[in-house]
Amino acid sequence: MAQITKNQIFNTKKVVYLLLAVTAISSVVVSFRTDAFNGVPKDDKTKPPVAKEEAGEADSVISKKAFLQAYKVLMHPRCMNCHPTGDRPLQGDDSHIHTMNVQRGEDGKGLYAMKCSNCHQPQNTPGLHMPPGNPNWHLPPADMKMVFQGKTPRQLAMTMLNKNENGHKDHEALIEHVSKDSLVGSGWDPAEGLAHLPMTRAEFVKHFKTWLDKGAYLPDK
Ligand code: HEC
Numbered sequence: 621m622a623q624i625t626k627n628q629i630f631n632t633k634k635v636v637y638l639l640l641a642v643t644a645i646s647s648v649v650v651s652f653r654t655d656a657f658n659g660v661p662k663d664d665k666t667k668p669p670v671a672k673e674e675a676g677e678a679d680s681v682i683s684k685k686a687f688l689q690a691y692k693v694l695m696h697p698r699c700m701n702c703h704p705t706g707d708r709p710l711q712g713d714d715s716h717i718h719t720m721n722v723q724r725g726e727d728g729k730g731l732y733a734m735k736c737s738n739c740h741q742p743q744n745t746p747g748l749h750m751p752p753g754n755p756n757w758h759l760p761p762a763d764m765k766m767v768f769q770g771k772t773p774r775q776l777a778m779t780m781l782n783k784n785e786n787g788h789k790d791h792e793a794l795i796e797h798v799s800k801d802s803l804v805g806s807g808w809d810p811a812e813g814l815a816h817l818p819m820t821r822a823e824f825v826k827h828f829k830t831w832l833d834k835g836a837y838l839p840d841k
């Protein structure tokens with residue numbers, strides 16, 4: 621009996637020493653790893669993964685913010701003057717209705733003899749209050765007016781995404797249009813004396829693309 625008890629005590633001591641040794645070694649290993657990775661153990665599986673929102677901004681937030689940036693360009697007179705609610709283009713930095721009773725017409729190129737190309741030449745005509753130019757200067761057609769004027773960011777985003785209002789464009793075609801279309805480009809080449817757009821075309825395209833790529837979220841208002 622006494623022998624067994626002695627053995628048991630001895631065995632228990634062995635286990636305790638062994639545990640102490642394991643604890644000491646593992647704490648050295650952990651502190652080494654912690655130092656090596658600047659306080660953050662590399663494969664620490666005990667912490668839950670950081671939520672996307674905490675790490676940065678959610679896609680919805682990034683997307684909406686990007687549209688609000690693009691909106692500054694879309695609603696600027698250099699763009700909006702060709703995207704009016706009515707059937708007459710707008711003019712100038714105050715977006716007043718185009719003088720001389722110029723009208724949209726079915727194809728957006730003017731009504732009867734008042735064709736846009738009568739006055740709007742392939743290039744800007746030099747001088748103040750002269751017509752800006754482009755070989756293809758015209759409004760969107762009567763059956764697809766692509767109205768920007770008067771729209772809130774949310775409303776304009778909805779228009780942009782609606783294929784029955786945007787000229788049947790998917791995301792790719794929209795990006796293609798804003799990056800390459802020459803009428804869009806004309807916004808960055810205003811007639812003399814008119815305000816310039818608030819950012820470069822590359823910046824505008826970047827915001828527009830971010831809006832779509834991050835999920836094409838609608839701004840709240
Ligand atoms: C001279 C008139 C004119 C100007 C200036 C103009 N646009 Fe347009 N825009 C048009 C016409 C016409 C269309 C339709 C052409 C088409 O779909 O191919 C159009 C279509 C669009 C579309 C696609 C339709 C939609 O509603 O999504 C976008 C986006 C657009 N324009 C953005 C701009 C931006 C941005 C600017 C300024 C940097 C601008 N436009 C300046 C005439 C103009």
Ligand code: HEC
Nearest residue numbers: 701709711712722723729730735736739749750751758759
């Ligand atoms: C009879 C000549 C004439 C005709 C026709 C004409 N325009 Fe103009 N347009 C002008 C003149 C001149 C200006 C510059 C006015 C100013 O700056 O005071 C102008 C300015 C504009 C502007 C303002 C550009 C800006 O950046 O603010 C737009 C948009 C425009 N025209 C669209 C059209 C469209 C679209 C048509 C055809 C449907 C058309 N115009 C037909 C003479 C004309």
